[in-house]
Amino acid sequence: MGTLNGRTAVITGGLTGQGLAIADVLAAAGANVAAGSFLQEAAGRQGDAAAYPEPDEAVSVRGRLARHGTKVHVGHLDVRDPAVIDGFVAAAEAACGPADILINAAGTTAEQPVCGHSDALWLKIIDTNLNGAFRMTRKLLPGMIARRWGRVINIGSTAATVGWKDNPAYCASKSGLLGLTRCVALEGAPHGVTCVMISPTWVETELMRRNVQQLIEREGRGRTLEDAMADIAGQNPQNRIIQPDEVAALAAFLCGDGARGITMENIAITGGALW
Secondary structure (H helix, E strand, O other): OOOOOOOEEEEEOOOOHHHHHHHHHHHHOOOEEEEEEOOOOHHHOOOOOOOOOOHHHHHHHHHHHHOOOOOEEEEEOOOOOHHHHHHHHHHHHHHHOOOOEEEEOOOOOOOOOOOOOOHHHHHHHHHHHHHHHHHHHHHHHHHHHHHOOEEEEEEOOHHHOOOOOOOHHHHHHHHHHHHHHHHHHHHHHHHOEEEEEEEEOOEOOHHHHHHHHHHHHHHOOOOOHHHHHHHHHHHOOOOOOEOHHHHHHHHHHHHOHHHOOOOOOEEEEOOOOOO
């Protein structure tokens, strides 16, 4: 028997990277899982580093999650669009039941300095990483409060507390997400609802690889992606890059009843690194 039997988790950014790893571990723990990501054909991508899955990938993810034997819903979710959120949540509830757990893992970034940073990319990053988490929480928190049990977990970053050259929008969005986490924790505390932010350093995902590729292109030094990834690993005291399953394992623990007293926290997974 899983530790989350009967619970339903909604996961944004749930078809790739950290979100998918969390979806997998929660389903394995017995939770019904509704995983959504912005589905987009490769030809339509531009500007940011997000690892947007293509529509066909949703079919693969649905099969991967369904093997755990729990209820599954997978689909398109644009956290920047309240109407799309409403539709996804309605479909998720019909398929999996009301949400007990919300994982805000949808995120993007771009290598751009403050000077010359485009409005479009700034707004896209803030609207995805921060406003999207707010919209999803606003949508699902009332039900958790009414049922007097809930978990909201925001996937943050060391960028919430440490600046990084050429990443102003990302750093600002994650700092804002930390503030939102604390406010949601206070609002939910009397009703059995916790809110925690998990803040890893670099995590080895497609988003990271695309972000590092942007960094390489801005440098213009001709480094390979493999060399750049090795350099990042070498900057970590553990001489490695954090893996998505490490974030997922912590998220799963925080969703359980044993973590009911852990709220309003910013928990780092860094291997000792500052960023």
